[in-house]
Amino acid sequence: MKPGHHAAPIDPARAGSRLSRLGGRSAVIGVPYLWLLLFFLLPFAVVMKIAVSQMGAVHPEDVVTWQDGVLTLALKFGNFATIAGDPLYLQSYLRSIEYAAATTALCLLIGYPFAYFMARAKPSVQPALLMLVMLPFWTSFLLRAYAWKGLLSPNGWVHDLMVSTGLDQVLVALGFVPAPGQLMNTPFSLVLGMTYTYLPFMVLPLYSTLAKMDLRLLEAAQDLGATPWVAFWTVTVPLSKAGIIAGSMLVFIPCIGEYVIPELLGGPETLMIGRVIWDELFANNDWPMASTLSVLMILLIIVPLALFQKYQAEAQEKRR
Amino acid sequence: MKPSRTNVWFGRAWLAAGFVFLFVPIVSLIVYSFNDSPVPNLWRGFSLRWYQELLRDEDLLSGLWLSLKIAFLTACGSVVLGTLAAFTLVKYRRFPGRTMFSGMVSAPLVMPEVVIGLSLLLTMVSVQRAIGVPERGMMTIWLGHLLVGMAYATVVVQARLRDLNPQLEEAAMDLGARPHQVFWLVTLPMVSQSLLSAWLLTFTLSLDDVVLSAFLSGPGATTMPLVILSRARLGLDPRVNAMATAIVIVVAIGVALGSYLIARAERKRAQELAAATRG
Numbered sequence: 001m002k003p004g005h006h007a008a009p010i011d012p013a014r015a016g017s018r019l020s021r022l023g024g025r026s027a028v029i030g031v032p033y034l035w036l037l038l039f040f041l042l043p044f045a046v047v048m049k050i051a052v053s054q055m056g057a058v059h060p061e062d063v064v065t066w067q068d069g070v071l072t073l074a075l076k077f078g079n080f081a082t083i084a085g086d087p088l089y090l091q092s093y094l095r096s097i098e099y100a101a102a103t104t105a106l107c108l109l110i111g112y113p114f115a116y117f118m119a120r121a122k123p124s125v126q127p128a129l130l131m132l133v134m135l136p137f138w139t140s141f142l143l144r145a146y147a148w149k150g151l152l153s154p155n156g157w158v159h160d161l162m163v164s165t166g167l168d169q170v171l172v173a174l175g176f177v178p179a180p181g182q183l184m185n186t187p188f189s190l191v192l193g194m195t196y197t198y199l200p201f202m203v204l205p206l207y208s209t210l211a212k213m214d215l216r217l218l219e220a221a222q223d224l225g226a227t228p229w230v231a232f233w234t235v236t237v238p239l240s241k242a243g244i245i246a247g248s249m250l251v252f253i254p255c256i257g258e259y260v261i262p263e264l265l266g267g268p269e270t271l272m273i274g275r276v277i278w279d280e281l282f283a284n285n286d287w288p289m290a291s292t293l294s295v296l297m298i299l300l301i302i303v304p305l306a307l308f309q310k311y312q313a314e315a316q317e318k319r320r
Numbered sequence: 321m322k323p324s325r326t327n328v329w330f331g332r333a334w335l336a337a338g339f340v341f342l343f344v345p346i347v348s349l350i351v352y353s354f355n356d357s358p359v360p361n362l363w364r365g366f367s368l369r370w371y372q373e374l375l376r377d378e379d380l381l382s383g384l385w386l387s388l389k390i391a392f393l394t395a396c397g398s399v400v401l402g403t404l405a406a407f408t409l410v411k412y413r414r415f416p417g418r419t420m421f422s423g424m425v426s427a428p429l430v431m432p433e434v435v436i437g438l439s440l441l442l443t444m445v446s447v448q449r450a451i452g453v454p455e456r457g458m459m460t461i462w463l464g465h466l467l468v469g470m471a472y473a474t475v476v477v478q479a480r481l482r483d484l485n486p487q488l489e490e491a492a493m494d495l496g497a498r499p500h501q502v503f504w505l506v507t508l509p510m511v512s513q514s515l516l517s518a519w520l521l522t523f524t525l526s527l528d529d530v531v532l533s534a535f536l537s538g539p540g541a542t543t544m545p546l547v548i549l550s551r552a553r554l555g556l557d558p559r560v561n562a563m564a565t566a567i568v569i570v571v572a573i574g575v576a577l578g579s580y581l582i583a584r585a586e587r588k589r590a591q592e593l594a595a596a597t598r599g
Contacts, residue, residue: 024499029415032405032470036424039467043439050442114338117331129335136342138571140528142545143564146552147345150352153556155361157348199342228327257432259531264552274434281535287442294435305430 051291054078060288079292089276089293093300096273099187100255103194107202107251108244110195115206115243116236119213130207133200141197145264148193152183152265159183185267193265194255201254202247209243210236242315249308253301273297350568353561360556370562377559383544384563387527390458390543394465394526395519401466402473402518403511407503409474410481428471437535440464444536456538464532469522476521480514481507510589513582520578524571 052075053060064073083089118129136144151158162168163181171177176188183189213236221231237244259274266272273293280290352360356367374380405425412418428436444460447453454460484507492502508515530545537546544563551557 025412028404029408029412032401032408033417033421035401036421039440039463040424040427043443046443046446047439110338113334117335120331121335132339133342136346138524138575139346139568140545142528142530142548143349143567144345146548146560147349149552150361150556151345151348153361155359196341196345253430254432257434259434260549274432277434277438281438290438291442294438297432297435301430301432
């Protein structure tokens with residue numbers, strides 16, 4: 001239905017149908033467009049507005065006021081100043097980046113070999129393996145975080161296993177848990193839970209780039225004298241760059257804003273920005289502060305997001 | 321190039337370990353739902369007592385009912401809005417504001433849920449202050465889920481629409497079908513599997529959602545994940561395990577049935593297409 005594609009000669013009998021087509025077209029575009037304007041763009045504007053206001057007695061003060069014939073625009077950047085001056089907020093941003101980065105690194109470490117061996121498995125079993133990776137998606141995020149709570153709490157069998165093998169001592173030495181035997185509500189349990197949840201997001205894009213790779217390139221590398229190890233690092237890894245970037249962004253971006261996992265598996269010292277926003281709203285009832293923190297959180301994810309979009313566009317260009 | 325024997329075994333071991341990591345928590349959750357012990361983590365033998373307790377658990381059951389209603393409405397609404405949006409993006413290459421439209425469609429996929437929830441909540445409160453509606457509750461939760469569900473449904477339907485052979489639609493037009501007839505009789509049947517997958521996906525997403533529901537719920541509108549979250553904050557509750565087991569079983573059946581239906585429709589379509597090209 002591209003314009004010009006179906007350029008019928010002007011035919012009076014068809015003019016009516018063309019008019020109705022135009023009406024149908026604007027309805028098809030208009031309904032989702034209007035919906036998004038109302039429920040996506042408008043709320044976003046509201047948050048931006050409230051972010052530059054200050055909390056009044058019950059509701060945030062209005063940014064624009066009309067009084068005695070004077071229109072006043074009062075932008076208050078006090079929230080930004082408070083955030084910049086309060087180490088708690090700054091720290092929670094840094095912590096969010098830190099834990100999201102650690103989770104991304106762990107997912108890559110586990111997920112890359114995983115996707116690699118999947119892509120090199122017999123072609124007949126690959127669909128089944130793929131299905132198995134996607135299966136956890138269909139079980140609730142919340143319940144999977146809850147499951148780890150059971151496993152890592154005292155008497156949980158993973159907890160007991162780690163204590164009896166002395167693994168908890170290693171974690172104490174590395175500084176991931178505060179004391180032996182105390183695994184829950186630590187940086188360790190938080191990063192483990194996020195790695196577990198987001199591992200499939202890393203594996204799937206990696207698998208799709210690795211499965212598409214031309215294996216003759218490896219043979220060529222070997223014929224030219226490269227050992228398998230050298231061939232892996234100089235041929236396979238560079239060729240899977242698009243998958244590495246896509247997977248890392250798909251893990252890193254949602255981890256930054258994660259709320260449920262830090263709430264259930266994190267502790268007092270693992271304050272991430274999602275939880276801070278939640279508390280500002282529900283505990284402190286400070287809407288402007290919650291809004292300002294949200295705006296800053298979006299700024300935090302925009303850079304990795306732009307990077308991701310750029311590589312996606314490039315990959316699509318190549319496919320053509 | 322043949323990989324060496326040790327490499328093959330290393331690969332298999334890594335895959336096996338990975339799958340153990342992915343599935344152990346879920347299996348463990350299910351096993352402990354049959355635990356005959358008031359202490360959630362201490363195994364004391366098999367029993368079904370937590371399932372009996374679950375049937376008496378008003379909060380969880382009414383939460384489940386509410387969640388199912390919201391999930392059903394979300395899935396239906398998301399498929400309708402998502403299909404319209406996908407159709408717009410694939411078929412209409414040029415219209416004013418197209419870039420903004422495609423940006424807004426995919427933004428909820430990457431926007432942190434906390435931010436979406438906050439912005440919707442603040443907007444709805446402002447609107448309520450001005451005109452008195454909407455009261456926070458099931459309706460507002462549904463609107464929030466619909467925003468995210470639509471984004472997912474659009475991605476799923478869009479992928480299928482893009483693969484369609486445009487000649488089939490053009491043929492129908494040349495044979496005199498009106499645009500709306502082409503849509504209902506040609507385009508829609510060809511994307512029906514993707515509509516079903518989008519429906520299933522958005523249904524499970526909605527059933528699972530905690531953050532948006534927490535921001536948008538009002539008094540009396542407590543969905544099942546909200547009940548589970550508030551109990552999980554306090555500690556472990558074997559009734560939650562029992563609930564989880566029931567959900568896993570139902571979802572497994574649903575996914576199996578859904579994939580079977582999709583595969584069958586796919587086969588039938590391939591046969592019809594083959595017959596058409598032969599004839």
